[in-house]
Each structure stands twice: as C-alpha cells, then as structure tokens.
Amino acid sequence: MRIEQHTPFVTPIFTIQYNELKSHKQLTDEALSLEQSKDGNVISNVGGFQSKSFTTENRLVYKFWFEILPQVQQFISLYHIGCNYDTNLDTLWYNVNRKHNFNQTHNHPNSVVSGVYYLETPKDSGRIAFDTPDKGLSYNPFYKTYFNNFNEYNSSKYYIKPNKGLLILFPSHIDHYVEPNNNDEPRISLAFNVQILARKNDG
Numbered sequence: 001m002r003i004e005q006h007t008p009f010v011t012p013i014f015t016i017q018y019n020e021l022k023s024h025k026q027l028t029d030e031a032l033s034l035e036q037s038k039d040g041n042v043i044s045n046v047g048g049f050q051s052k053s054f055t056t057e058n059r060l061v062y063k064f065w066f067e068i069l070p071q072v073q074q075f076i077s078l079y080h081i082g083c084n085y086d087t088n089l090d091t092l093w094y095n096v097n098r099k100h101n102f103n104q105t106h107n108h109p110n111s112v113v114s115g116v117y118y119l120e121t122p123k124d125s126g127r128i129a130f131d132t133p134d135k136g137l138s139y140n141p142f143y144k145t146y147f148n149n150f151n152e153y154n155s156s157k158y159y160i161k162p163n164k165g166l167l168i169l170f171p172s173h174i175d176h177y178v179e180p181n182n183n184d185e186p187r188i189s190l191a192f193n194v195q196i197l198a199r200k201n202d203g
C-alpha cells in the first residue's frame with residue numbers, strides 16, 4: 001500500500017520583517033501630508049484616508065521599490081514563469097486608518113502580485129485578514145462550527161497582525177480586509193500592485 005497526499009493548489013503569502021526600510025520615515029511623512037490634503041479615494045476604506053493611486057514617478061518611490069525588489073522577485077520565482085519578463089511596480093497608494101476606520105473585503109483586479117508595507121501599527125490597530133480562495137470552505141458552515149484549532153485544512157480566514165516595518169506579499173486576486181483600528185494613533189500602510197510583463201523580442 002502506498003498513500004500519497006497531493007497538494008495541487010497553494011496560496012503563497014510572504015511576510016518580510018525589515019528593521020525599517022531606509023525610506024520608512026519619508027514614506028510616513030508623505031502619507032500624513034497627503035492625508036492633510038484630503039485628496040483621496042474611497043475604495044475599500046470605511047472612514048480613513050486612501051490616497052489616490054500613484055506610479056513610480058518620484059525618487060522616494062524608486063528608493064522604496066529597489067529596497068524591496070529582491071523579496072518581490074523571490075515571491076514571483078515561485079510561479080516558474082516560462083519567459084523572460086520584467087517586474088514593474090504598477091500603482092501604489094497610502095492608507096491612513098484612524099480610530100474605528102477599517103477596510104472592507106476587496107481584492108486588487110488587473111494585477112498579479114500585490115503587497116503592503118506597514119509604516120505605523122499601533123497596538124490594536126487592526127489585523128489584515130485573507131479569505132481562502134476555496135469557496136467551499138467559506139460557504140460550508142461545517143468549517144465555522146466544528147473546530148477549536150485552525151490549520152491550513154480547515155481555515156476559511158487567515159489573519160496577520162502587522163508590525164511596523166513588515167512587508168506582506170500576496171496574490172492580488174485573494175480577497176482580504178482590515179479590522180477596525182481601536183487605537184487613537186493612526187495605522188499607516190503603503191499598498192502596491194506589481195506588474196509582470198513578458199519582454200518583447202525574447203524568443
């Protein structure tokens with residue numbers, strides 16, 4: 001007899017804890033000054049400030065991107081892409097969640113890999129929660145009622161409590177949300193989408 005367990009489908013999520021990126025303070029200052037401008041979007045945020053998306057036009061963003069690029073490339077290498085490709089930062093936006101603000105369930109359409117870097121994470125300012133892409137687990141009440149301990153076989157949600165300086169990388173299509181901030185200090189993050197483009201003229 002031979003029993004083999006097959007695990008054909010996997011959802012990777014990377015967490016990378018930096019001491020703090022070199023661009024950390026400048027990014028935090030920029031997030032707060034954009035919040036002051038009040039020129040934001042309302043997309044997944046309930047209350048709180050979500051900046052308009054921006055691209056890589058400024059030096060600060062380049063600095064951030066080149067600091068995290070090796071870890072992004074390591075994540076993308078999991079996919080064994082079968083051609084030469086470029087890894088580009090597509091869009092970025094800041095999130096400033098003040099007390100009681102949160103983000104509703106959403107995903108990042110038209111993107112493959114997404115990430116979020118945490119600039120300020122006061123105590124009880126909210127975890128990020130990822131929903132399983134296995135819809136059976138989400139809908140079947142069995143998975144909500146029969147377990148005291150959760151593992152990769154019975155979980156329909158996966159929570160990460162971020163620390164300042166943490167980077168999370170995840171597949172863009174995975175639904176996720178952010179719990180309310182229960183602290184008087186703001187929870188500040190920089191979210192982004194990464195584009196993977198096949199190089200032209202590569203046989």
Ligand SMILES: [Fe+2]
Pocket residue numbers: 106107108176191
């Ligand atoms: Fe998001």
